[in-house]
Amino acid sequence: MSALSAPPPAFDPRDPLGVDDLLDDEERAVRDTVRRWCAERVAPRIADWFERGELPEIRELARELGQLGALGMHLEGYGCAGASAVQYGLACLELEACDSGIRSLVSVQGSLAMYAIHRWGSEQQKQQWLPAMASGEVIGCFGLTEPDHGSDPASMRTRAKREAGGDWVLDGRKMWITNGSVAGVAVVWARTDEGVRGFLVPAGTPGFSAPEIRHKASLRASVTSELVLDGVRLPADAALPDVIGLRGPLSCLNQARYGIVWGAVGAGRSCFETALDYATTREQFGRPIGGFQLTQAKLADMSLELQKALLLALHLGRRMDAGRLRPEQVSYGKLNNVREAMGIARAARTVLGANGISHEYPVMRHAANLESVLTYEGTVEMHQLIVGKALTGLDAFH
CATH class of the missing domain: 1.10.540.10 (Acyl-CoA dehydrogenase/oxidase, N-terminal domain)
Structure with missing residues (x-):
């Protein structure tokens, strides 16, 4: 055959x-x-x-x-x-x-x-x-965002000054730092006379602390901290030697954004599969709610957007493996997939009705988490401007 x-x-x-x-x-x-x-x-x-x-x-x-x-x-x-x-x-x-x-x-x-x-x-x-x-024996964190400077890292206030003996002295604050208070080493980006540079700050260095941020409504099962640097003295070899300027931290952000492109699909899948299982077992008016047209329309739309997001993630992954992935293309993925995952979470919550707000199901937890994922590693607006600049050749950031 x-x-x-x-x-x-x-x-x-x-x-x-x-x-x-x-x-x-x-x-x-x-x-x-x-x-x-x-x-x-x-x-x-x-x-x-x-x-x-x-x-x-x-x-x-x-x-x-x-x-x-x-x-x-x-x-x-x-x-x-x-x-x-x-x-x-x-x-x-x-x-x-x-x-x-x-x-x-x-x-x-x-x-x-x-x-x-x-x-x-x-x-x-x-x-x-x-x-x-x-091996996981040492946890790391990444200090770029500051209390007053998120989307505009070029305006960071954290400063590193080189002293006569070659040591560096760092002063500043970083905010919303995942893993911060449990990290054994922090990669901290700071302004220097040469430009923005990265520094490796071991936990326990005098003047360095990482108080945990509490009272979060999102990403609650995650350690989030502030990094405080008050006269932190580091040896000359604590600086990352091979990059000066924002291309250093931005190259790292592009890697993390790629992971989010895939991760958002996972959150969306969990919400969709929960809604699908619920719709085929929950009965109202004498039959499963999945047998009603409005519920089927929601499920169809959720599945459609989920599969499109998955195909986009796979396409970008194949391009990265081929050495052909551009940062603008990652922005397409981050912008689309997080946005669609949030829509899937909202629709799934309505399928579950009142049960949708219960932590017996993962939907509301995913919906809350995705609010943070939408913002970090570049807000919606920043990725729209990245794509807009790529399409027009015109810089609208300033």
């Missing part, structure tokens, strides 16, 4: 377009490994952690993720897994299907802190920090 005359495979409501066929065996293996870990280790506890507003087992989770090879997994050498961009993306999808806070832990560790050292650090810095970070 020819391929043209062979019957198509059965329709799978959870993979309606057959996207799984586009993955190879190794990619599926990575995805399934992370999915199992999330189901066994995190899913039974995440609602409680979210309600309590803490991630009490973060150090244990980091070590377990290190054993999985998920930390800095797309980096080469120094104990890193050397995985493909698509494999890393699939891991981010599964982590965020569990919770955005867990994916943020991995993204900040690998795509921000570790990537900064791997891409811009000295060999000594790489040897000192990356193996321990890849």
